[in-house]
Amino acid sequence: MAVIEAGLRESRRAQLRRKIQDNLLAYAFMAAGIACFALFSWYPLVRGVVLSFQQVNFVTDPYWVGLDNFRALFADPLFWTAWKNTIVFTGLALVFGYLVPLAIAVLLNELRHFKGFFRVAVYLPVMLPPIVVVLLFKYFYDPGNGLFNTILNGVGLPGSQWTQSSSTAMISLVLVSTWANLGGATLMYLAALQSIPGELYEAAELDGATIWQRLRHVTIPQLRFIMLVLLLMQIIATMQVFIEPFQLTGTTNPDTVTVMVLIYRYAFTVNNDFGLAAAMSVLLFVVLGAFSALYLRLTRTAE
Amino acid sequence: MTITAPSRPPLPKLADPAPARRRPRPAGDHGAGRTLISDTELRRTRGKVVYFSVLTVVTILFSLVFLFPLYWMVTGAVKEPAEFALTPPTFIPETFEPQNYALAWDRMNIARYFGNTVFYAVGGWLIQLVVDVGVAYALSKLRPIFGKLVLGLMLASLMLPAAALLIPAYLTVADVPIFGVNLLNTPWALWLPAAANAFNIYVLKRFFDQIPNDLLDSASLDGAGRLRVLWHIVLPLSRPVLGVVSIFAVIGIWKDFLWPLLVLQDTEVQTISVALSRLSNTSQVPPTEMMAGLVIASIPMIIIFLIFQRSIIGGLSAGSMKG
Numbered sequence: 001m002a003v004i005e006a007g008l009r010e011s012r013r014a015q016l017r018r019k020i021q022d023n024l025l026a027y028a029f030m031a032a033g034i035a036c037f038a039l040f041s042w043y044p045l046v047r048g049v050v051l052s053f054q055q056v057n058f059v060t061d062p063y064w065v066g067l068d069n070f071r072a073l074f075a076d077p078l079f080w081t082a083w084k085n086t087i088v089f090t091g092l093a094l095v096f097g098y099l100v101p102l103a104i105a106v107l108l109n110e111l112r113h114f115k116g117f118f119r120v121a122v123y124l125p126v127m128l129p130p131i132v133v134v135l136l137f138k139y140f141y142d143p144g145n146g147l148f149n150t151i152l153n154g155v156g157l158p159g160s161q162w163t164q165s166s167s168t169a170m171i172s173l174v175l176v177s178t179w180a181n182l183g184g185a186t187l188m189y190l191a192a193l194q195s196i197p198g199e200l201y202e203a204a205e206l207d208g209a210t211i212w213q214r215l216r217h218v219t220i221p222q223l224r225f226i227m228l229v230l231l232l233m234q235i236i237a238t239m240q241v242f243i244e245p246f247q248l249t250g251t252t253n254p255d256t257v258t259v260m261v262l263i264y265r266y267a268f269t270v271n272n273d274f275g276l277a278a279a280m281s282v283l284l285f286v287v288l289g290a291f292s293a294l295y296l297r298l299t300r301t302a303e
Numbered sequence: 304m305t306i307t308a309p310s311r312p313p314l315p316k317l318a319d320p321a322p323a324r325r326r327p328r329p330a331g332d333h334g335a336g337r338t339l340i341s342d343t344e345l346r347r348t349r350g351k352v353v354y355f356s357v358l359t360v361v362t363i364l365f366s367l368v369f370l371f372p373l374y375w376m377v378t379g380a381v382k383e384p385a386e387f388a389l390t391p392p393t394f395i396p397e398t399f400e401p402q403n404y405a406l407a408w409d410r411m412n413i414a415r416y417f418g419n420t421v422f423y424a425v426g427g428w429l430i431q432l433v434v435d436v437g438v439a440y441a442l443s444k445l446r447p448i449f450g451k452l453v454l455g456l457m458l459a460s461l462m463l464p465a466a467a468l469l470i471p472a473y474l475t476v477a478d479v480p481i482f483g484v485n486l487l488n489t490p491w492a493l494w495l496p497a498a499a500n501a502f503n504i505y506v507l508k509r510f511f512d513q514i515p516n517d518l519l520d521s522a523s524l525d526g527a528g529r530l531r532v533l534w535h536i537v538l539p540l541s542r543p544v545l546g547v548v549s550i551f552a553v554i555g556i557w558k559d560f561l562w563p564l565l566v567l568q569d570t571e572v573q574t575i576s577v578a579l580s581r582l583s584n585t586s587q588v589p590p591t592e593m594m595a596g597l598v599i600a601s602i603p604m605i606i607i608f609l610i611f612q613r614s615i616i617g618g619l620s621a622g623s624m625k626g
Contacts (some may be wrong), residue, residue: 037460040472048470119612129560138583147392178457198338215339218384219339281468
């Protein structure tokens, strides 16, 4: 008896030793990763919130100013303009970037030829560095000898000022962004379309449903989940728009200043006011956080 | 850290990170290959006419919309500046000056920026792999206490829009707490934040989870340590997922703009994207040379895409998408 007990105790001790060893080893393996997350993700999150209540002037240490940064933001007319522009951009980007890929995907799913070509073509712009796309479109948009006006004039239409007029600047930015990004959504829709069971269409056809009725009553309902996911992804991504206004219309143009451009401007151009920029980031975070939470909830329940 | 276009993976479909790109489509009407319009409908004369006209229109439209701008860029670069400025523009270059590419490479210093970007991409890729594989392996196979908490905290960072961290992350890089070093204008400013990639860790962990523990246990009975097991069993089995993670790591770093714009302000160390933006804003580069610069900046991405099309499109359908 005593021998067995001693043996058990011995093996339990060995197990414990092994467990401790494994834990130490595991944390050794994770040390670099945890350090990177701590330094560049977790700590900045806390610091960002703290910063939004501080005045940072690089002469003295940052000091507490309470809600002053937020008050200053609300008093800045540009703050409201930036939000308005961002919402307009996101809205327009949804009209184009959300519905067009859906239409393209449904169409491509029906085509039996050149499948590889269509996929490559639609996704190629997504691969280009965004700055390349934006600078290329800068030449296309040129009101003097740009390609777009040449084409418009060629078919007898008047040219446009594109990015250089306040009435068309925003839509010009949305067009670039849509051209560059719609391939991603298109391919995700296409993947979803291919997982729709063929029997559903078959049954609908036997019941005498026309192509439009099948689209309306089979395809669209089957895509509902991915449509909702993409809607949230699109909102989160497009509300952070930066490179298009930054490069095409500049950071000082009130027609196109967006939330991200204004954050950049507060922090890195004239103002150098990191507290103000952080306060604006916190507000953006709160807005996007709501969409992120919805998104997470949606994908969780699906899992 | 991808600042400009955060990757937002829908979590559900990740179980197999690289599914086959297309399903085999059975020849008949029946079964999974069936789509909105049936083959019978297409076989009718009217169906055929409509189908082939739609196919032609879509092919032409896709070529014009998605490929023509690239053609314009490549051919614009070989025109003479005078021809480039013509109204209306010429669609087939009448002058041919391929040396514009060489001029851009030398005069705009594209060679340096291209080299910088390759260096950042390769280094960032290696560091991302080492760091993220370490975390994923420990969480999946060693199962330490608080492992779930650590994973949860890492995944929570996927909820953070990159925009929210821009300012504090910049200040952190400028003066790293505890270590007290300034990483601005060093490659580490790109590499370390990129290594904190929760999406990679999640994908890798899910893949490692599928590797049977018996396999690893029998290896340890033969006397292999945890590191040997990782190197000789887990990693070779994980080739496909490592491939997808690698491709997306390189693409992410190559395409990133806002973060390098902030942390690499010294012109000597900039990426090609940041340098092109700066040159376009400040200097009087001839447009033809600028076009050549744009083409050079795109070539690596286009080559990667043409080679790894399947994994990229497959990985995309599996869930990760750039903004």
